[in-house]
Amino acid sequence: xxxxxxxxxxxxxxxxxxxxxGIIAFQMSSDTHARTANAAEQAARDLGHEAxxxxxxxxxPTHAEQLENLIQKPVDGIILAxxxxxxxxxxxxxxxxxxxxxxxxxxxTSPHVLFDVNVNEAEVGAKITQHLLGLMNFQGxxxxxxxxxxxxTRMRGKILDAVLSEYTGIEVLDSHSMARTRSWREDVRAGxxxxxxxxxxxxxxxxxxxDGQAFVIDDLLQQQGLAKGEVLLTGVDGGQExxxxxxxxxxxxxxxxxxPFELMGERAVRALDRxxxxxxxxxxxxxxxxxxxxxxxxxxxxxxxxxxxx
Amino acid sequence: MRAWIRDxxxxxxxxxxxxxxxxxxxxxxxxxADPYNLLNILKQISFLCLIGxxxxxxxxxxxxxxxxxxxxxxxxxxCAALLHGDSIWPLAVAAGxxxxxxxxxxxxxxxxxxxxxSLITTLAVATIAEGLSFLITGGVAFVGRLDSTFLALGRxxxxxxxxxxxxxxxxxxxxxxxxxxxxxxxxxxxxxxAEEGARLAGIATHRIKVLALALSGFWAAxxxxxLTSSLSSASPTIAGDYLMTGIAxxxxxxxxxxxxxxxxxxxxxxxxxxxxxxxxxTLLGAQYYVQxxxxxxxxxASVSIxxxxxxxxxxxxxx
Numbered sequence: 001x002x003x004x005x006x007x008x009x010x011x012x013x014x015x016x017x018x019x020x021x022g023i024i025a026f027q028m029s030s031d032t033h034a035r036t037a038n039a040a041e042q043a044a045r046d047l048g049h050e051a052x053x054x055x056x057x058x059x060x061p062t063h064a065e066q067l068e069n070l071i072q073k074p075v076d077g078i079i080l081a082x083x084x085x086x087x088x089x090x091x092x093x094x095x096x097x098x099x100x101x102x103x104x105x106x107x108x109t110s111p112h113v114l115f116d117v118n119v120n121e122a123e124v125g126a127k128i129t130q131h132l133l134g135l136m137n138f139q140g141x142x143x144x145x146x147x148x149x150x151x152x153t154r155m156r157g158k159i160l161d162a163v164l165s166e167y168t169g170i171e172v173l174d175s176h177s178m179a180r181t182r183s184w185r186e187d188v189r190a191g192x193x194x195x196x197x198x199x200x201x202x203x204x205x206x207x208x209x210x211d212g213q214a215f216v217i218d219d220l221l222q223q224q225g226l227a228k229g230e231v232l233l234t235g236v237d238g239g240q241e242x243x244x245x246x247x248x249x250x251x252x253x254x255x256x257x258x259x260p261f262e263l264m265g266e267r268a269v270r271a272l273d274r275x276x277x278x279x280x281x282x283x284x285x286x287x288x289x290x291x292x293x294x295x296x297x298x299x300x301x302x303x304x305x306x307x308x309x310x
Numbered sequence: 311m312r313a314w315i316r317d318x319x320x321x322x323x324x325x326x327x328x329x330x331x332x333x334x335x336x337x338x339x340x341x342x343a344d345p346y347n348l349l350n351i352l353k354q355i356s357f358l359c360l361i362g363x364x365x366x367x368x369x370x371x372x373x374x375x376x377x378x379x380x381x382x383x384x385x386x387x388x389c390a391a392l393l394h395g396d397s398i399w400p401l402a403v404a405a406g407x408x409x410x411x412x413x414x415x416x417x418x419x420x421x422x423x424x425x426x427x428s429l430i431t432t433l434a435v436a437t438i439a440e441g442l443s444f445l446i447t448g449g450v451a452f453v454g455r456l457d458s459t460f461l462a463l464g465r466x467x468x469x470x471x472x473x474x475x476x477x478x479x480x481x482x483x484x485x486x487x488x489x490x491x492x493x494x495x496x497x498x499x500x501x502x503x504a505e506e507g508a509r510l511a512g513i514a515t516h517r518i519k520v521l522a523l524a525l526s527g528f529w530a531a532x533x534x535x536x537l538t539s540s541l542s543s544a545s546p547t548i549a550g551d552y553l554m555t556g557i558a559x560x561x562x563x564x565x566x567x568x569x570x571x572x573x574x575x576x577x578x579x580x581x582x583x584x585x586x587x588x589x590x591x592t593l594l595g596a597q598y599y600v601q602x603x604x605x606x607x608x609x610x611a612s613v614s615i616x617x618x619x620x621x622x623x624x625x626x627x628x629x
Contacts, residue, residue, distance in 0.1 A: 028598065050595060052592065053598055054592065057551060058547070059547075059548075060543065060548050061354075061357055061549070062551055064540075064541060065354045065589075068350055069350075069588070069589050070592065072344070072347045072350060073340070073341065073595075084543075086453045086454055086542075087451075087453060087542065087543040090540075149449040149450060
């Protein structure tokens, strides 16, 4: 009889400790957003919590509505993956007033979230730029594919400019800035196809602000029959697709900086779990960011299929 | 079943479905019936219903307006750009609204003067509006630094009621009055239901169509300006999501009140169903893909009922 009582008490305690965690990804159709949110959901379930995952589908009004709904539910804590913190100010203040802790991942800063799990984008930009220019022996011609619509990619572009100012042996032949967010692959393809045609035979390296852009350009280079090493192509983000391309002898992709999206989602949930148990957010970081390391991946350390570099 | 019950169900079945949905969520989900949450749902559907209201007016005149979301986004970035350039907020709002009316009128003129079907015209104007939005912003959103009085338009809570709800109420009353109580409104409905007959009866159908599309542009721009105020930001795709859900709300609305016809009370009911579903499913802990599937099924069901009117507007002949 007392065993049943202990079992019931155990079940009761487990029920009490289980929290409801709301996870909002801004754009689940984006590989990086989905990786972060899915890892956060898995981590929440591994810790015995309930997890509700919502997808804002890239729409700001939906993003705000979903946060309002989670606050109203109410959930015990919220994770925002690639959230738009400045636009969500009104809702984040409400969450703060209701005592619902919010941790964001790669979303920037807001006084109304505990902290943002992030990588240092300046460092990421420096790592990939120095590596690419080094492979080019700090001389030759470069094409640049930018994206100004995101804080992280914008920062990587600014670091590229700063590094380039030191190495006068590198000439930027042309730069294409991707503006559209919905049909961005087509935008990159059209822009870069024109530039590759214009500078055919004169290009030694192509810098892109994230891997998705590099994939489009890599496909174009493969269509043109370029062998690996003729044009050095780099990106940022990491993932099984880019690792496969770095391993592939037909691909021009030579390096990326792998951002640990899965680890970031998991870290955010584990921190939230501790905070819900009474821990202070200062235990994790005293600043607005909880930084994690991003890993430069090239042919020397590219992981085997299905493996990760961390 | 008695005839009057059947007629009532045909006319108000969707409203009944909304009530059943609301009662179901109230019983199943904590806090759903909380007054704050109900006001929250109303606030959330305000934007959808405003943009859907404009679409409804265009559809009443027999034309499709697929540019509403892009016009809303353009009005949003235009307004924010002027505010960031230190213009006074009434000027920024007027510029945004003026742009909406102007592009709506362009839609109308292309339809009546160049005889281009509204399906194609409004798609083209949507593309132009999107391009202009990117031209203004360079792809980078305007965030913050907006006048506090302007922000109160979308964020205020007079008497505890979110400002967008009051705007919606005023807009719906105004539009309904225009449609039902004015001669021009009657002409608009007649033009949509039987254009040739209306023309033979002496109604200036071309002018009516331009007016309907200009009104649609106005309400789209109004939604964009209100979104900018509510979110304190503006981006070229800020209202992009409202095209499909706006159409869904209008189609759902065509199944009720005046079945088979676009009507404003019906659009409100349609928007409410979409809002209640999104809110209720979230409160129940449903994952995002479940919400998408449920919404898709509802759109399919509503299209199957109301597609004849839509088909006439899109292709100019009954299907």
